[in-house]
Amino acid sequence: MxxxxxxGIPDDLFERVERVPITxxxxxxxxxxxxxxxxxxxxxxxxxxxxxxxxxxxxxxxxSGKVFAIDYDSNAVELTKKNIEKFxxxxxxxxxxxxxxxxxxxDQADAIFIGGTGGDTTEIIELCQDKLKKGGRIxxxxxxxxxxxxxxxxxxxxxxxxxxxxxxxxxxxxRTTKGNMMISRNPITIISATKT
Amino acid sequence: MxxxxxxGIPDDLFERVERVPITxxxxxxxxxxxxxxxxxxxxxxxxxxxxxxxxxxxxxxxxSGKVFAIDYDSNAVELTKKNIEKFxxxxxxxxxxxxxxxxxxxDQADAIFIGGTGGDTTEIIELCQDKLKKGGRIxxxxxxxxxxxxxxxxxxxxxxxxxxxxxxxxxxxxRTTKGNMMISRNPITIISATKT
Numbered sequence: 001m002x003x004x005x006x007x008g009i010p011d012d013l014f015e016r017v018e019r020v021p022i023t024x025x026x027x028x029x030x031x032x033x034x035x036x037x038x039x040x041x042x043x044x045x046x047x048x049x050x051x052x053x054x055x056x057x058x059x060x061x062x063x064s065g066k067v068f069a070i071d072y073d074s075n076a077v078e079l080t081k082k083n084i085e086k087f088x089x090x091x092x093x094x095x096x097x098x099x100x101x102x103x104x105x106x107d108q109a110d111a112i113f114i115g116g117t118g119g120d121t122t123e124i125i126e127l128c129q130d131k132l133k134k135g136g137r138i139x140x141x142x143x144x145x146x147x148x149x150x151x152x153x154x155x156x157x158x159x160x161x162x163x164x165x166x167x168x169x170x171x172x173x174x175r176t177t178k179g180n181m182m183i184s185r186n187p188i189t190i191i192s193a194t195k196t
Numbered sequence: 197m198x199x200x201x202x203x204g205i206p207d208d209l210f211e212r213v214e215r216v217p218i219t220x221x222x223x224x225x226x227x228x229x230x231x232x233x234x235x236x237x238x239x240x241x242x243x244x245x246x247x248x249x250x251x252x253x254x255x256x257x258x259x260s261g262k263v264f265a266i267d268y269d270s271n272a273v274e275l276t277k278k279n280i281e282k283f284x285x286x287x288x289x290x291x292x293x294x295x296x297x298x299x300x301x302x303d304q305a306d307a308i309f310i311g312g313t314g315g316d317t318t319e320i321i322e323l324c325q326d327k328l329k330k331g332g333r334i335x336x337x338x339x340x341x342x343x344x345x346x347x348x349x350x351x352x353x354x355x356x357x358x359x360x361x362x363x364x365x366x367x368x369x370x371r372t373t374k375g376n377m378m379i380s381r382n383p384i385t386i387i388s389a390t391k392t
Binding site: 006 | 201202204230232365376378
């Protein structure tokens with residue numbers, strides 16, 4: 001279905017449903033780069049939404065690696081499953097439920113993506129710290145200022161270094177009858193760090 | 197030197213010299229994603245600067261592929277060579293000279309990055325059209341409005357489809373004594389398209 005090695009699958013290749021968010025391709029590409037993946041890695045995708053990050057991560061970690069895609073919204077879980085089928089990846093386990101409970105049972109992770117915490121930011125990041133291997137990477141995408149602040153507060157207190165905040169604002173062209181106009185998207189702030 | 201599969205080598209791992217630009221990691225990562233690389237591919241990097249895109253592309257195309265890094269600034273050529281040595285990649289040929297002449301002699305390309313055209317935008321893009329394989333990708337990063345306009349004018353006339361304009365504005369955090377402030381970088385517009 002997607003035959004290239006570099007991450008960045010175009011958004012329009014994914015199945016979509018209303019109210020389930022997708023991490024757009026440019027933001028997704030940057031998040032994947034911050035996670036620094038390798039074949040054989042174990043990856044969590046907490047708040048997997050449409051599953052776009054899980055699928056790209058699954059391709060990067062290859063069949064020797066695995067991805068756990070978690071969401072508490074059953075629509076997201078269904079959509080992720082549909083996209084997994086569409087892209088023909090076989091190394092993703094989709095988990096329906098609260099990450100705070102579900103993550104405890106999983107194998108230690110080399111990289112964790114957090115796309116949503118359902119308000120339990122502090123608790124989830126503490127849990128991710130415990131589940132990450134030494135040298136493992138955490139990558140958190142935030143839209144809300146409140147989430148960004150909470151992430152920053154907790155991540156600076158825990159066992160993380162190389163903390164990086166990158167705010168990305170993307171605008172895409174739209175062809176009108178007279179020319180190309182740019183349409184701006186909302187800024188996303190990506191926090192990434194290495195478990196010490 | 198860099199042991200991960202996903203693109204996005206941190207900027208501070210590259211050797212730098214004054215006045216030779218580097219494509220910063222987040223922009224570089226997006227450019228690589230737009231190029232859709234695979235092992236075995238032939239890639240040009242026109243206006244290679246510090247060589248950061250050449251090196252990441254060389255890793256993606258693996259030893260079965262090759263990258264031609266071209267620059268008319270001898271400082272850029274020297275710096276690219278230094279970075280190639282630092283990262284231990286062996287599938288990049290560095291070419292000093294004017295892309296308009298040098299590109300003619302090269303094998304057909306699967307992907308072409310243009311980081312600078314020295315003002316000859318139209319001519320270089322026409323030449324790249326001729327040198328790109330059908331289905332090959334062109335990825336052009338622009339800072340100047342004039343370059344963006346020129347690229348758009350010519351690319352819409354030539355044998356390209358799936359033309360995409362993505363403007364990316366990145367801000368990075370800086371730790372002050374009182375907290376984290378964001379420092380904004382200039383917007384970069386990335387034009388990408390597929391040769392028909």
